[in-house]
Amino acid sequence: MSRGRLTAVFLALGLGFLWMPVLLLAGYAFSADRIPFQWGGFSLRWFGVLAANERLVEAALLSLRVAFGAATLAVLLGGTFGWVLARRGPFRGRAIFGALAGAPLVLPDVVIGLALLLFFVLLQSGLGWPAERGATTILLAHATIGAAYAAVLVQARLAELAPELEEAARDLGATPATAFRTVTLPLMAPSLAAGWLLAFTLSLDDVVVASFVSGPAGTTLPMQVFSMLRLGLTPEINALACVILLLGGVALAAALLLQAGLRRRTRAD
Amino acid sequence: MRRLLPLAGGAWLAGFVAAPLLVVLVLAISTAAEGVPPFDLPWIGGISLDAFSLVLTDGFYVESLGGALLVAGGAATLCLLLAFPMALGLTRARPTWRGPLLFALLLPFWTGFLPRIGAWIGLLRDEGWVNTVLENLGLISAPLPLLYSWPALFLGMLHAYLPFAVLPLYASLSRRDPVLEEAAADLGATPWTVFFSVTLPLAIPGAAAAFLLVFIPAAGEYVIPELLGPPGTPMVGRVLWQEFFQNRDWPTAAALAVLLLALLLAPIRLFQRLGTRR
Amino acid sequence: MLLSLQGLSKRFGATLALDHLDLAVAAGEFLTLLGGSGSGKSTLLRVIAGFEAADSGKILLEGRDLAPLPPHARPLNMMFQSYALFPHLSVADNVSYGLKRDGVAKPERARRVEQALAMVGLEGFGGRSPQKLSGGQRQRVALARALVKRPRLLLLDEPLGALDANLRERTGFELRALQRETGAAFIMVTHDQQEALALADRVAVLEGGRLVQLGPPRAVYDQPATRFVAGFLGGANVLEGMPDGQGGFDCPGLGVTLRPAVAIPADCRACALRPERIAHLAHADRPNSFDGIVEDVAFRGDDSLLLVRASGGALLRVGHAEEDGPPPERGSRIALGWEAAALVPLHS
Numbered sequence: 001m002s003r004g005r006l007t008a009v010f011l012a013l014g015l016g017f018l019w020m021p022v023l024l025l026a027g028y029a030f031s032a033d034r035i036p037f038q039w040g041g042f043s044l045r046w047f048g049v050l051a052a053n054e055r056l057v058e059a060a061l062l063s064l065r066v067a068f069g070a071a072t073l074a075v076l077l078g079g080t081f082g083w084v085l086a087r088r089g090p091f092r093g094r095a096i097f098g099a100l101a102g103a104p105l106v107l108p109d110v111v112i113g114l115a116l117l118l119f120f121v122l123l124q125s126g127l128g129w130p131a132e133r134g135a136t137t138i139l140l141a142h143a144t145i146g147a148a149y150a151a152v153l154v155q156a157r158l159a160e161l162a163p164e165l166e167e168a169a170r171d172l173g174a175t176p177a178t179a180f181r182t183v184t185l186p187l188m189a190p191s192l193a194a195g196w197l198l199a200f201t202l203s204l205d206d207v208v209v210a211s212f213v214s215g216p217a218g219t220t221l222p223m224q225v226f227s228m229l230r231l232g233l234t235p236e237i238n239a240l241a242c243v244i245l246l247l248g249g250v251a252l253a254a255a256l257l258l259q260a261g262l263r264r265r266t267r268a269d
Numbered sequence: 270m271r272r273l274l275p276l277a278g279g280a281w282l283a284g285f286v287a288a289p290l291l292v293v294l295v296l297a298i299s300t301a302a303e304g305v306p307p308f309d310l311p312w313i314g315g316i317s318l319d320a321f322s323l324v325l326t327d328g329f330y331v332e333s334l335g336g337a338l339l340v341a342g343g344a345a346t347l348c349l350l351l352a353f354p355m356a357l358g359l360t361r362a363r364p365t366w367r368g369p370l371l372f373a374l375l376l377p378f379w380t381g382f383l384p385r386i387g388a389w390i391g392l393l394r395d396e397g398w399v400n401t402v403l404e405n406l407g408l409i410s411a412p413l414p415l416l417y418s419w420p421a422l423f424l425g426m427l428h429a430y431l432p433f434a435v436l437p438l439y440a441s442l443s444r445r446d447p448v449l450e451e452a453a454a455d456l457g458a459t460p461w462t463v464f465f466s467v468t469l470p471l472a473i474p475g476a477a478a479a480f481l482l483v484f485i486p487a488a489g490e491y492v493i494p495e496l497l498g499p500p501g502t503p504m505v506g507r508v509l510w511q512e513f514f515q516n517r518d519w520p521t522a523a524a525l526a527v528l529l530l531a532l533l534l535a536p537i538r539l540f541q542r543l544g545t546r547r
Numbered sequence: 548m549l550l551s552l553q554g555l556s557k558r559f560g561a562t563l564a565l566d567h568l569d570l571a572v573a574a575g576e577f578l579t580l581l582g583g584s585g586s587g588k589s590t591l592l593r594v595i596a597g598f599e600a601a602d603s604g605k606i607l608l609e610g611r612d613l614a615p616l617p618p619h620a621r622p623l624n625m626m627f628q629s630y631a632l633f634p635h636l637s638v639a640d641n642v643s644y645g646l647k648r649d650g651v652a653k654p655e656r657a658r659r660v661e662q663a664l665a666m667v668g669l670e671g672f673g674g675r676s677p678q679k680l681s682g683g684q685r686q687r688v689a690l691a692r693a694l695v696k697r698p699r700l701l702l703l704d705e706p707l708g709a710l711d712a713n714l715r716e717r718t719g720f721e722l723r724a725l726q727r728e729t730g731a732a733f734i735m736v737t738h739d740q741q742e743a744l745a746l747a748d749r750v751a752v753l754e755g756g757r758l759v760q761l762g763p764p765r766a767v768y769d770q771p772a773t774r775f776v777a778g779f780l781g782g783a784n785v786l787e788g789m790p791d792g793q794g795g796f797d798c799p800g801l802g803v804t805l806r807p808a809v810a811i812p813a814d815c816r817a818c819a820l821r822p823e824r825i826a827h828l829a830h831a832d833r834p835n836s837f838d839g840i841v842e843d844v845a846f847r848g849d850d851s852l853l854l855v856r857a858s859g860g861a862l863l864r865v866g867h868a869e870e871d872g873p874p875p876e877r878g879s880r881i882a883l884g885w886e887a888a889a890l891v892p893l894h895s
Contacts, residue, residue, distance in 0.1 A: 011358030086665030108489020241384030
């Protein structure tokens with residue numbers, strides 16, 4: 001067998017391994033049977049059960065709210081970090097700035113979660129803020145993590161853009177602020193959009209950090225699913241996975257198309 | 270703006286990254302206490318090295334640290350072994366196919382981490398899909414205890430982290446200059462020799478990045494051992510969680526976090542060096 | 548004078564990029580800045596444009612000090628080596644970018660963009676993306692963008708550097724035509740000596756951040772001031788030696804005493820001699836001649852270049868025109884000579 005074919009076989013095997021459990025999970029969502037992964041004829045009943053599960057729906061709404069806020073804050077922060085690291089030039093403390101901006105990428109979730117929780121607890125006993133832990137603390141934690149990812153994307157994007165573009169704008173009469181608004185920002189936009197999507201997804205997917213920094217008031221969707229999974233799998237989770245698969249596919253396709261489109265438009269041959 | 274942005278960004282990083290990490294260190298030398306929150310800070314209860322000495326002398330904690338590193342190393346090795354030929358396959362795929370293949374690689378990764386773990390529960394448990402299929406084929410008479418085992422743990426790790434390993438390898442392999450391989454072939458190397466003497470050595474930085482990208486988060490993993498691994502899996506992420514949530518021994522949890530970070534410091538530094546070099 | 552640079556210095560760490568540089572440029576003049584990499588020529592352009600601040604010295608444009616002005620407020624424009632076309636804007640939007648910053652009204656902008664594109668031969672390209680253009684077309688867009696603001700002074704950083712060889716010559720002529728048409732002064736940085744000589748009214752040669760020679764192309768070529776200029780422009784032979792105190796110049800490498808037409812300063816230690824000024828003789832029996840052995844012959848199309856070893860050990864580059872017949876064989880012994888006026892005493 002030629003090596004080209006051998007690697008193709010591995011690629012197929014690997015993709016099959018990644019896809020098989022997901023497809024089975026989504027497929028059995030349409031089974032009427034009470035026991036997950038048992039075929040009991042086609043039915044949409046579990047989607048109805050899912051929609052009627054108030055705790056899940058409530059948790060999902062909280063998760064979406066938190067993810068939206070966290071992603072937006074993460075893009076503002078990550079855009080700042082990325083710009084500072086790529087364009088600001090040398091300043092005192094740049095190395096520490098870079099290390100801290102990238103730290104959430106390499107710290108295990110349990111450490112980030114524990115650290116932020118302890119920090120919030122001390123803040124509360126010292127300043128009285130945050131008064132209670134929940135949506136706000138999760139949002140802040142997720143924004144901090146998402147910002148690290150957004151910063152990487154923004155920094156990489158700025159690195160591939162020639163710095164002369166800003167200089168050309170200045171030479172043609174643009175003030176620094178105008179040059180940023182008319183040249184740098186539009187060129188950064190795809191990385192900001194990608195960073196937002198990534199931060200949004202990370203927030204929707206996180207169970208560990210959220211469990212640490214949340215309080216009794218805030219149960220996110222992953223926290224709720226995690227506590228259900230501890231007791232075993234139910235067909236509701238099949239249905240939920242099916243919904244997430246659909247939304248995730250649409251979001252990822254949109255992200256890839258967006259990126260490809262902007263690449264074509266803004267990349268020098 | 271040139272002054273303001275570094276200051277504003279730096280303030281956030283100091284508040285939400287540096288300060289929390291320092292707090293962990295402070296907590297690790299605090300004393301546990303009854304109450305809410307369940308500790309006395311060093312300037313109240315005095316500096317205490319109890320948590321560190323407990324964690325470093327009790328075999329249970331030492332084992333959990335070592336176990337985590339072993340499991341993470343194993344998982345990263347498994348990922349690398351499967352990811353390398355996959356990444357190579359991706360670079361050799363026709364350009365029109367590459368986009369859809371990358372999409373196929375990434376989509377399961379976007380279906381949510383927990384549903385994917387849930388899928389493995391559904392596959393592996395006693396009345397799960399695998400056991401049912403095997404029973405229907407007449408291969409087994411009683412269900413195999415597949416779930417809550419080491420193989421289940423590694424399957425879950427492989428499934429969760431495989432895309433992380435493929436992407437940096439693909440990035441590094443697709444950047445390689447095909448002329449180098451042609452030059453080796455021109456100098457008389459057979460395809461296999463070309464692979465081992467040119468392709469593989471050039472991919473080492475990418476492979477190291479892929480390994481570490483799996484190893485670092487896997488070493489602190491909590492959810493996968495909790496949901497798929499054998500009962501009482503000795504992994505530090507799990508033990509830390511238990512100390513924190515069940516035993517409410519915050520200083521011990523903090524000390525475990527400090528030690529885990531200390532153990533990961535070298536891999537993290539190496540990973541960042543690889544990142545800046547590329 | 549349109550632009551006057553006085554005592555400009557700029558240091559990057561340990562290297563002195565500009566070293567007390569004085570230079571004056573007249574209105575409507577085409578000046579080329581010639582130098583090797585690290586000579587400070589690009590730094591000089593960036594200092595004039597305002598992207599680097601000089602450590603000391605003055606930059607006066609029509610008598611006004613530019614130093615306190617940020618780049619966007621300086622009434623001059625620059626064409627970047629990479630062109631720096633905005634990839635997210637169309638060709639027309641690229642060209643009108645600077646007009647927009649000046650608050651020029653929309654109809655007027657459209658008219659002037661059209662005009663500028665027509666000037667560089669790109670009518671009808673306004674709607675395209677710069678990404679979709681060829682290298683030569685991108686170069687023209689960059690030029691149109693820089694000229695549309697009608698600056699009195701245009702700075703060009705290696706404007707032909709990214710073009711194919713066959714496109715360079717044509718574009719060079721077009722640059723000159725545009726310069727005459729617009730009446731703007733051009734300061735063009737280049738490392739290509741032919742380009743510098745062909746296009747400029749005056750050539751400024753930079754070495755190590757200092758201006759080593761300034762003058763019309765022919766004067767700089769014929770009368771190089773230093774060893775560096777002699778070698779950099781046209782690859783002149785640099786003959787090391789010492790004045791003999793009687794109007795001659797002892798050159799041990801050639802084994803003869805040179806007889807220049809001009810008086811030689813006592814501290815002169817080298818003379819320049821251009822390869823094409825050296826002629827074949829029947830015998831080396833007059834002043835300014837010598838015997839040598841041909842070490843190698845390279846055919847160059849319109850002539851051949853000989854490497855000739857003199858008895859004193861020096862290796863000379865000697866031109867051999869095609870109309871003089873086939874060049875001598877490798878290893879043959881030949882006699883060479885030149886007119887006294889071909890010898891140029893160098894200052895350093």
